[in-house]
Amino acid sequence: IYYDTQVQFFRDIEGMVTPVIDMKSLLSELDQHGIYSIARMVVFKDPVVAEGRPDLAVRDEVTGGLWRDMNGAPWVNAFNEELWVANGELGAELGNLGFDEVQYDYIRFPSDGDLTTADFGSDYSEAGRRAAITGAVSVGSELIRATGAQFAIDLFPIVALLGDDQGIGQTMQDLTPLVDVVCLMIYxxxxxxxxxxxxxxxxxxxxxxxxxxxxxxxxxxxxxxxxxxxxxxxxxxxxxxxxxxxxxxxxxxxxxxxxxxxxxxxxxxxxxxxxxxxxxxx
Incomplete structure (x- = not known):
């Protein structure tokens, strides 16, 4: 986080907050030029929180340590409701600072790496995954939209093509009604x-x-x-x-x-x- 957030959850994690941006000054300049401002938040692919709060991370059943994706990055566990609230509060803070929109990215379960060794400690069925991601988006939607900011989410396009959650907890059917903007990543x-x-x-x-x-x-x-x-x-x-x-x-x-x-x-x-x-x- 590159500004001085007041969300205590993130302030408590060493190395999480690096206040190098004067966000109010930046937003004022953007407003002067008529630029629509979007705050992109990476939600569950969060190595800093995973390493700072390993109790909230996806665990590796084989090593007992942090599970890591194909690039070696640990993830936090999307089943943990403490993360839903913390990210929602951060999004609301960004809305109150004056961002026109808050955009959730990586609002999903991991899609690569050896998922057979990943321990989520909960119901890792499609129904369970969908409930977790829908829960996180619901909390974000309530907190962020209350500030007057628009709420957007980034989705894998495969969930639009096939209709199920493709192992990551995202479906358009669940999530579209909860947000203002849907950003399919059509690469x-x-x-x-x-x-x-x-x-x-x-x-x-x-x-x-x-x-x-x-x-x-x-x-x-x-x-x-x-x-x-x-x-x-x-x-x-x-x-x-x-x-x-x-x-x-x-x-x-x-x-x-x-x-x-x-x-x-x-x-x-x-x-x-x-x-x-x-x-x-x-």
Missing amino acids: PSHFITGNIPVDGHPNDYPAETVSYTLERAEELVPGTIKKMRPWLQDFTYPLEGYAEYGPAEVRAQIDAAEAMGVSGWLLWNAAGEFQVEALSPE
């Missing part, structure tokens, strides 16, 4: 052949991938397109054989999303290096 490079009806890998079909995913989401939860503001791919996936994503591929995704009637869109590039040539002057 064509992250799909696999067969996810959508195209002749080849979805990475080669940026517009079709976006259109089909949004169509499926609307079929699954009618009216959701009005809340939809998808993440779109503004990067080239770094594996041999994957087509490069330049301005044309980025623009194709934007046009496809806008044609579906979404409320807006977001571009993702982990390095923050965006292709402005893909954007309209306005």
Whole structure:
């Protein structure tokens, strides 16, 4: 957390709070320029809390220590209601500071790593996972929206395509009614052949991938397109054989999303290096 939060849960964890940003000054400057401000919160992939409060972390049944994903990162346990409240309080604080929107990312169970050794200490069935994620989002929704801020969540697009929770606790059916904005993370490079009806890998079909995913989401939860503001791919996936994503591929995704009637869109590039040539002057 890069500002001086007053949420005691996070202040109590050593190394959690690094107050390098004057948030009020930043928000004032954004307001002066008419910029819509979004506070993105990484909820359950939280190594600092996992290591600072191991009692709240996913445990490894084999080692007895912290379970870690394929990149070596520990996760906190989404079944723990203390985390639901702490993150909701942090989101509410951000809303009260003046952010226009609070966005929950990693609001899910882990999707990679050796999940056979992960001990969640609770009902790790689909029903149990869905109840936990819905519970966390419900708490966040109540606390954050009470401040007047919009509440958004990031979702894997596969849950729109297939309709179940895909092992991570997210479903559009459960979560869409609880939020103001749904951000499906529609990165064509992250799909696999067969996810959508195209002749080849979805990475080669940026517009079709976006259109089909949004169509499926609307079929699954009618009216959701009005809340939809998808993440779109503004990067080239770094594996041999994957087509490069330049301005044309980025623009194709934007046009496809806008044609579906979404409320807006977001571009993702982990390095923050965006292709402005893909954007309209306005």
